[in-house]
Amino acid sequence: xxxxxxxxxxxxALLKIPGLFLGLLIGHWFDKSYGGxxxxxxxxxxxxxxxxxxxxxxxxxTFAVMGHIAKSNGVVTKSHIQQATVFMDQLxxxxxxxxxxxxxxxxxxxxxxxxxxxxxxxxSAYRSRxxxxxxxxxIQISTAYVDLHLSSAEQRILTQVASAxxxxxxxxxxxxxxxxxxxxxxxxxxxxxxxTGHRLTDAYKILGISADSSEAQLKKAYKKLMAQHHPDxxxxxxxxxxxxxVAKQKTQDIQAAYELIRKQRT
Numbered sequence: 001x002x003x004x005x006x007x008x009x010x011x012x013a014l015l016k017i018p019g020l021f022l023g024l025l026i027g028h029w030f031d032k033s034y035g036g037x038x039x040x041x042x043x044x045x046x047x048x049x050x051x052x053x054x055x056x057x058x059x060x061x062t063f064a065v066m067g068h069i070a071k072s073n074g075v076v077t078k079s080h081i082q083q084a085t086v087f088m089d090q091l092x093x094x095x096x097x098x099x100x101x102x103x104x105x106x107x108x109x110x111x112x113x114x115x116x117x118x119x120x121x122x123x124s125a126y127r128s129r130x131x132x133x134x135x136x137x138x139i140q141i142s143t144a145y146v147d148l149h150l151s152s153a154e155q156r157i158l159t160q161v162a163s164a165x166x167x168x169x170x171x172x173x174x175x176x177x178x179x180x181x182x183x184x185x186x187x188x189x190x191x192x193x194x195x196t197g198h199r200l201t202d203a204y205k206i207l208g209i210s211a212d213s214s215e216a217q218l219k220k221a222y223k224k225l226m227a228q229h230h231p232d233x234x235x236x237x238x239x240x241x242x243x244x245x246v247a248k249q250k251t252q253d254i255q256a257a258y259e260l261i262r263k264q265r266t
Contacts, residue, residue, distance in 0.1 A: 061122040063101040066143045067108025072153040083146045119164035131228045133165045141179045181205035182253050203257035222258045
């Protein structure tokens with residue numbers, strides 16, 4: 001519809017009546033070929049959507065789902081509360097933003113929290129930004145692993161989150177494996193041969209490749225992950241400014257893993 005309307009208006013402005021018919025023809029072709037994709041992104045409303053609104057949706061859902069995962073085992077532990085508090089501090093939230101985050105966390109803990117409905121709204125706002133959907137899931141994975149253990153209830157919720165965001169079960173398993181490797185990699189010092197060997201194994205898991213991968217496969221995996229987590233790119237897609245440090249830390253972990261593998265291969 002928008003193609004026909006704009007085509008007719010532009011055609012009329014340029015070539016009067018002949019332009020009107022030409023514009024209608026071009027607009028009809030646009031509607032038929034690209035109209036569906038254009039509408040799925042909110043049409044012209046998508047261009048005018050307030051970035052702060054999208055960032056608010058990301059922020060709210062992040063802490064609401066964190067609260068839901070924290071309560072999944074029946075009781076919210078001190079570890080979960082501490083993690084949420086530390087996370088808020090790391091993000092440098094203002095007093096008002098902290099209150100909003102805390103309210104979202106409490107909402108997520110409620111028994112009647114509509115997880116799937118909330119995720120549907122979130123995906124609607126970010127459906128054209130798959131990298132942010134992946135980052136959202138990564139944050140929830142870190143919440144589930146706060147006690148270094150993934151319970152069946154937490155696993156079930158993460159599966160629901162991934163499915164609702166259009167992320168496959170296989171991809172979720174890869175992300176879980178990568179997170180475990182990142183946690184070990186960050187804690188290890190690599191001082192001895194055994195530590196170095198373990199760090200190298202985890203480095204390959206972080207990049208999602210095997211030790212016998214070729215140089216081309218190594219570089220491809222590295223570039224893909226760096227592009228996916230690049231802070232400037234995520235920021236332009238609607239990532240709240242306070243989450244920039246989270247994205248930067250991810251790229252630093254990826255960079256460190258890549259450099260270790262390259263060093264061991266030379």
